[in-house]
Amino acid sequence: MNTLLSIEKRNAVLSRMAVLLEQERAPLKAINQQDLNNYSGDDLAMEKRLLVDDTKIDGMILSLQQLASQEDPVGKVRFNFTHDNGLKISNKTAAFGTILIIYESRPDVTVEAGGIAFKSGNKILLKGGKESLLSNQKIVSLWHQALTDNDVATSWVEYLNYDRTETQAFLEKPTQKVDLIVPRGGEKLIAFTKKHATCPVIVSGRGNNFVYVNAEANLDQALSIIVNGKTSNISVCNALDKLLIDTNLPNWEVFANRVVAKLKEFNVIVLGDSTVAAATNVPAIESDLIWYEEFLDYKIVIGTTNSDQGAIDKINKYCGGHSASIITTNNETAQVFMDNVDTAAVYQNASTRFTDGGQFGLGGELAISTDKLHQRGPIGLQHLVTNKWYIYGEGQIR
Structure with missing residues (x-):
């Protein structure tokens, strides 16, 4: 169990990550070019999502800077009640714990979705598509550097280099605790995740x-x-x-x-x-x-x-x-x-x-949910929390 990181630590890691992306701009684009060269498919949309150019890197850096400047979504009081017997009862937002993000071909998700989940106090497991493997591994190495530079364990951001069979096995019997899964991709990916997952899944993304x-x-x-x-x-x-x-x-x-x-x-x-x-x-x-x-x-x-x-x-x-x-x-x-x-x-x-978290003033998004439970539409920082009841007493019994 990772103890909740202070908001100062979380912000410092995000700010450092923005600096590292700027420094490693050229190597990241070169590595992404290898992914593009290896991609043999003829799916135009996939290729557009796979590309990492200066505009996309600018977007990643901006999203990290915005996240670092936003207030902490964890620990916000949502409800207060004082019982007749004097018990002080409040409900506050709380981190989920560990969030697994499964996504296809978009290396920017490794930064933006990962950043939102990290800012809201969660450990991140990332499972990207095989076509963007080299780009994703490069970005995760920057996450690890940003964490290390701030004396935070690299286990807070972990990349799962799994094939489909290994992913299915992990969904059905996770080898570590997973509290929430967010699949980012097409209908097949979402259906696959929902079918095999043993914990809650936020369904995101089908348009039409x-x-x-x-x-x-x-x-x-x-x-x-x-x-x-x-x-x-x-x-x-x-x-x-x-x-x-x-x-x-x-x-x-x-x-x-x-x-x-x-x-x-x-x-x-x-x-x-x-x-x-x-x-x-x-x-x-x-x-x-x-x-x-x-x-x-x-x-x-x-x-x-x-x-x-x-x-x-x-x-x-x-x-x-x-x-x-x-x-x-x-x-x-x-x-x-x-x-x-x-x-x-x-x-x-x-x-x-x-319809986009950044455009709606959320400062980025983890996904766009088409489900009606937990949150609908773009899921920003303030939605990526669960809640917890805090009760303070002086010996009251019922």
């Missing part, structure tokens, strides 16, 4: 996000939101996959053709339901099952609805529980939509690409 263009939409806004959601970064869970257009929109066919033309400039593959296909000459979808799919690619499906309720029903049936946006100038219509769509984040007149 929707934008609904209502009859009273500002169409210029709608177009730029759709293009941003689909093309600014295809490899993230807050990207856009589905577009619904209200057929009560005046000249909706003209707008649909405008959207298709604009998306094609970005080489996006556009598919439509039968109505959209007829109006725009894009290929028609072969089956409604495609509405369930998250693409992580330059691909979108456009469909129509003849009512706001129809849009809400369709989104609730097919979406991944992540994000949905309505484009409308009617605030009442927007409120009804936002109250009734069952996603972790709901938007009016903005891109779903903002």
